[in-house]
Amino acid sequence: MAMLSKNFTDLVTFSRASGGTSFRPVGRGTLVNQLLWSNDFSNAAWVKTKATIQPSAQTFNGLAVSKLVETAEAGQKFVRQLATLPQSTHTTAFIAKASERSWAMAYMEYGASPGIAYFDLANVATGNVAAGATAGIVSLGDGVIPAASYD
Numbered sequence: 001m002a003m004l005s006k007n008f009t010d011l012v013t014f015s016r017a018s019g020g021t022s023f024r025p026v027g028r029g030t031l032v033n034q035l036l037w038s039n040d041f042s043n044a045a046w047v048k049t050k051a052t053i054q055p056s057a058q059t060f061n062g063l064a065v066s067k068l069v070e071t072a073e074a075g076q077k078f079v080r081q082l083a084t085l086p087q088s089t090h091t092t093a094f095i096a097k098a099s100e101r102s103w104a105m106a107y108m109e110y111g112a113s114p115g116i117a118y119f120d121l122a123n124v125a126t127g128n129v130a131a132g133a134t135a136g137i138v139s140l141g142d143g144v145i146p147a148a149s150y151d
Contacts, residue, residue, distance in 0.1 A: 034083055034085050034090075035081050035083055036081065039063055039064075040066075041053045041066050041068070041079050042055065042066060045081055046079045046080065046081050047079065047080050047081065047082075048078075048079050049076070049077065049078050049079070049080070050070065050071045050073045050075055050076065050077040050078075051068050051069060051070055051071060051077040051078065051079065052068075052069050052071065053066045053067070053068060053069070053079070054066060054067040054068075054069045060095055060143060065095070067099065070100070070101075078105075080107075090108060092106045092108055093145065094106070094145075095143055095144075095145050096119070096121055096143070096144060096145075097121065097142070097143040097144065098121035098122045101121075102120065102121050102122035102123075103118060103119065103120060103121065103127065104118070104119045104121055105117070105118050105119070106119070106135070108133075113130065113131070113132055114130065115130055115132060115133035116128075116129070116130040116133065117129045117130065117133050117134075117135035119135070119137050119144075120137075121144055124137055124138075124139045124144055125137065
């Protein structure tokens with residue numbers, strides 16, 4: 001028998017009275033946000049490299065969104081926050097939307113090997129994922145939620 005490729009929605013039907021979004025690795029226990037100002041990249045806790053943060057009038061699920069705007073300098077453009085975390089499995093999740101660029105990268109440095117995952121925002125697909133890392137991306141219509149997990 002040939003193996004078939006199916007989408008989750010082809011296998012399961014789910015309905016509810018109101019809208020909702022949940023993105024949580026199964027069996028991971030209580031989720032704790034370890035980063036400061038995770039909903040405000042304009043805060044000084046986030047280091048901007050060859051980029052600025054531009055406020056936007058747009059919202060996502062009632063939260064204000066911002067745009068990463070590249071400077072004219074050559075090289076990678078990003079925001080980052082350094083944090084010392086307890087030894088455990090960590091997940092990086094963020095909301096992103098293709099604009100001038102259609103790819104995003106999640107990078108977690110933990111131990112000797114960094115967990116790196118690339119996301120194709122325009123085609124809602126994962127790109128290269130480092131050994132030891134897992135990645136997924138889910139379309140929400142007007143935007144997407146990519147997530148990378150590093151064990």
